[in-house]
Structure formats: C-alpha cells, structure tokens
C-alpha cells in the first residue's frame with residue numbers, strides 16, 4: 001500500500017509543468033487527485049490519462065482563478081469529483097509571472113492586480129473555503145520561488161511569492177491545533193512552459209546554471225519530490241517552513 005492510499009488531493013495548475021509533476025507523484029503515492037487547470041483542456045486530459053495509465057486515480061477540474069466566481073466553479077467540481085470525501089491535501093501551485101511587465105518602470109495597477117489576483121488572492125480564499133472540507137491532519141503546500149531572496153527584476157511576481165511565504169507561516173500557526181501542516185516550497189529555475197523562453201536563450205540558461213550550486217536548471221519532478229515529502233507522514237512535525245528546492249540558486253558568486 002502506498003503512503004497516500006485513501007487520501008484526496010487538489011493540485012492547482014496541474015495540467016502542465018510543476019503542477020502536473022506534483023499530481024503525477026501524489027497519484028503514484030496513492031491519492032485520488034483533482035487535476036485543476038485554467039483553460040488547456042487537452043493538457044489536463046493528458047495529465048489525467050498519464051496518471052490513469054500508471055495505475056493512479058485523477059479527474060480534471062477546470063476553473064480559471066483570478067476571475068469572478070472562480071472558486072464557485074472550483075468547489076463545485078471538487079464536490080463532484082470527491083463526493084462526500086474530505087480534502088486531505090491542498091497544493092497551491094497555479095501561478096503566473098509578469099516577466100518584464102513586472103519591473104518598477106513597467107508595472108501598472110492593472111497588471112499588479114491581475115498577478116496578485118491569481119498568485120495571492122486565489123490561494124488565500126481557496127484555503128479559506130477548503131479548510132472546513134479538510135480532514136484534521138491535512139496538508140497544505142504552496143509553491144513559492146527563489147525570487148523572494150534575490151533582486152529579480154520582475155518585482156511584482158517576487159512580491160506575490162513573498163506574500164505566499166508569509167501566508168504559509170501565519171496559517172501554520174492558525175491551523176496547527178487541527179494538526180494541519182502548512183508549508184511552502186521555494187522552487188528554483190525549473191524547465192516548464194513558464195521558463196520556455198530559456199530554451200531559445202542558451203547563453204542565459206548557462207549563466208543561470210552557473211549561478212546555481214548544483215550547476216543546472218531543475219526538472220518539475222524535483223519540486224514534486226519535495227512536495228511529496230511535505231505531504232507524507234514523515235513530515236508530520238514540519239510546519240510553517242519554506243523548503244528551498246532551488247539547487248542552491250544564487251547562494252554566492254560562482255566558484256572555480
């Protein structure tokens with residue numbers, strides 16, 4: 001029997017990238033996974049099919065976050081997929097970046113509101129509505145970024161991830177009496193559609209790798225493995241923590 005057998009999990013933004021890898025890993029560990037996504041039906045279907053072909057259980061759940069009524073559709077789909085079962089694991093992974101549009105000279109009130117709506121407001125109120133459905137001893141994990149501790153020019157994005165780090169610590173304190181743990185994984189540069197531009201800029205990719213202690217860009221499965229630890233029984237006494245899964249990104253000047 002796998003470690004998450006009989007558990008339910010909601011992974012937001014699970015049609016592609018890091019979220020897909022997390023959904024695959026939690027399903028492989030035995031959980032029934034809600035593969036949440038915004039628009040890309042085919043990608044979500046592919047995630048679900050891959051999970052099922054590997055012997056796991058999952059269902060797609062479409063609900064664009066950051067728009068009017070977003071959580072109503074999400075929780076309706078969740079009720080349909082899980083029935084009366086409680087929610088055991090919530091992974092807040094869905095997120096967007098502003099890239100150059102998030103710099104101090106280009107950020108606008110509209111782009112600021114949009115990125116905060118998706119990256120901060122949505123997970124906060126998703127958690128608020130999920131908590132009454134969660135079993136005691138449940139797990140909440142959110143995906144943050146190394147960009148909270150470096151001078152990333154996309155400052156709007158970094159600000160949203162800073163808010164997620166703070167949310168994790170404060171929430172851990174608030175829900176600890178129910179034995180619910182709340183943790184955050186700070187991802188480094190990971191090869192996904194979000195960073196696809198790096199595939200066309202090998203010089204930049206090489207420079208970023210040289211700023212990483214482990215000397216390379218990460219894979220989505222490497223973030224999924226960190227999440228799998230935090231939702232496992234092995235991490236039952238770990239809460240309010242930001243786990244650095246960046247391969248040692250930007251720890252100091254390149255060595256050697």
Ligand SMILES: NC(=O)c1ccc[n+]([C@@H]2O[C@H](COP(=O)([O-])OP(=O)(O)OC[C@H]3O[C@@H](n4cnc5c(N)ncnc54)[C@H](OP(=O)(O)O)[C@@H]3O)[C@@H](O)[C@H]2O)c1
Nearest residue numbers: 013015016017018038039040065095187189190192193194
């Ligand atoms: N990649 C990196 O280097 C990196 C580094 C640090 C942190 N992160 C964080 O890791 C998380 C996942 O990133 P990723 O690189 O895997 O991204 P990605 O490949 O662009 O995938 C994004 C996922 O989020 C969903 N999504 C996007 N906007 C949404 C919205 N408004 N409502 C609902 N779902 C939405 C997408 O659904 P659709 O398929 O339907 O569009 C997709 O499933 C993000 O929070 C990101 O900030 C990434």
